[in-house]
Amino acid sequence: MPNSENPQSTNDFLIASSADGAQVKVSLHGAHICSWCTPDGVERLFMSPLNSWRSDSAIRGGIPVVFPQFSNEGPLPKHGFARVSLWTLLETSRQIDGSGLIRLGLSDSEETRSVFPHAFSLELRVEFSGQELNTELLVTNTGDQPFEFTCALHTYLSTQLAAAAVYGLAGHQYRDSMDERRIKQEDAEVLHIREEVDRVYFAVDKPVTLSDHQHSVIASQAGFADAVLWNPWETGCAKIADLKLDSYQHFVCIEAAKIQHPVVLAPNAVWRGAQNLECVPVAV
Numbered sequence: 541m542p543n544s545e546n547p548q549s550t551n552d553f554l555i556a557s558s559a560d561g562a563q564v565k566v567s568l569h570g571a572h573i574c575s576w577c578t579p580d581g582v583e584r585l586f587m588s589p590l591n592s593w594r595s596d597s598a599i600r601g602g603i604p605v606v607f608p609q610f611s612n613e614g615p616l617p618k619h620g621f622a623r624v625s626l627w628t629l630l631e632t633s634r635q636i637d638g639s640g641l642i643r644l645g646l647s648d649s650e651e652t653r654s655v656f657p658h659a660f661s662l663e664l665r666v667e668f669s670g671q672e673l674n675t676e677l678l679v680t681n682t683g684d685q686p687f688e689f690t691c692a693l694h695t696y697l698s699t700q701l702a703a704a705a706v707y708g709l710a711g712h713q714y715r716d717s718m719d720e721r722r723i724k725q726e727d728a729e730v731l732h733i734r735e736e737v738d739r740v741y742f743a744v745d746k747p748v749t750l751s752d753h754q755h756s757v758i759a760s761q762a763g764f765a766d767a768v769l770w771n772p773w774e775t776g777c778a779k780i781a782d783l784k785l786d787s788y789q790h791f792v793c794i795e796a797a798k799i800q801h802p803v804v805l806a807p808n809a810v811w812r813g814a815q816n817l818e819c820v821p822v823a824v
């Protein structure tokens with residue numbers, strides 16, 4: 541939870557690499573993946589140049605962890621408190637197969653219980669090598685009463701929006717936050733973003749691909765039933781202090797999420813959700 545009286549800097553990164561040269565930077569503030577470079581040195585995540593790097597704010601870009609509430613859909617601060625909490629490093633290591641691994645944890649505290657009166661522990665497990673990044677969120681109910689939550693991995697994928705297309709959402713229903721949360725049916729096999737887009741696609745069980753003229757990123761998910769597609773366009777950037785007016789041209793958020801049907805977690809039960817990202821060069 542943030543301390544606005546004494547904000548700390550959040551750009552003190554844990555840096556881990558895989559044997560083949562992929563690299564990930566994580567901040568303990570929010571267990572936030574701030575950078576993911578594939579072995580060719582190319583950054584795959586967007587990070588806002590106007591990010592404040594203060595512990596009383598969420599980091600703008602990378603992969604924020606949204607828990608225990610998606611957006612403003614409940615009584616908590618927007619997107620919950622995990623993204624503005626100080627997490628603990630559990631492990632950083634190199635696996636036998638050469639992949640890098642970082643594990644971070646967060647448990648309930650007096651501060652979290654004041655807004656979310658439940659005992660829980662979270663683990664974020666980040667494993668990567670070559671062209672892939674796998675991020676898994678584990679939620680354990682450490683109390684003696686069930687509790688309910690929604691969550692997401694709010695991934696900002698770096699792209700050139702003008703050349704970008706999103707594939708894999710045709711046939712799904714979605715809730716359109718730009719149109720009074722109406723439920724609609726996606727018919728487009730290929731989506732080009734030409735305006736502010738803020739949608740929750742339901743029951744996404746196949747990969748979603750973001751392609752531009754240079755590369756594709758294939759986003760697969762397990763445990764997370766829904767996928768959010770968000771780009772604020774210039775209109776949204778104008779309202780967000782830590783985005784430049786043209787920042788929307790450089791990312792698309794494809795978020796692995798659990799929103800439509802919140803998780804109800806029994807005592808001692810563990811819920812897992814994972815997002816796997818794989819980069820594939822576009823043949824020229």
Ligand SMILES: O=P(O)(O)OC[C@H]1O[C@@H](O)[C@H](O)[C@@H](O)[C@@H]1O
Nearest residue numbers: 611618619694717738739768770
């Ligand atoms: O500005 P925030 O709190 O990081 O949220 C960014 C966006 O996050 C998305 O997940 C929501 O669907 C959008 O409605 C929201 O604007």
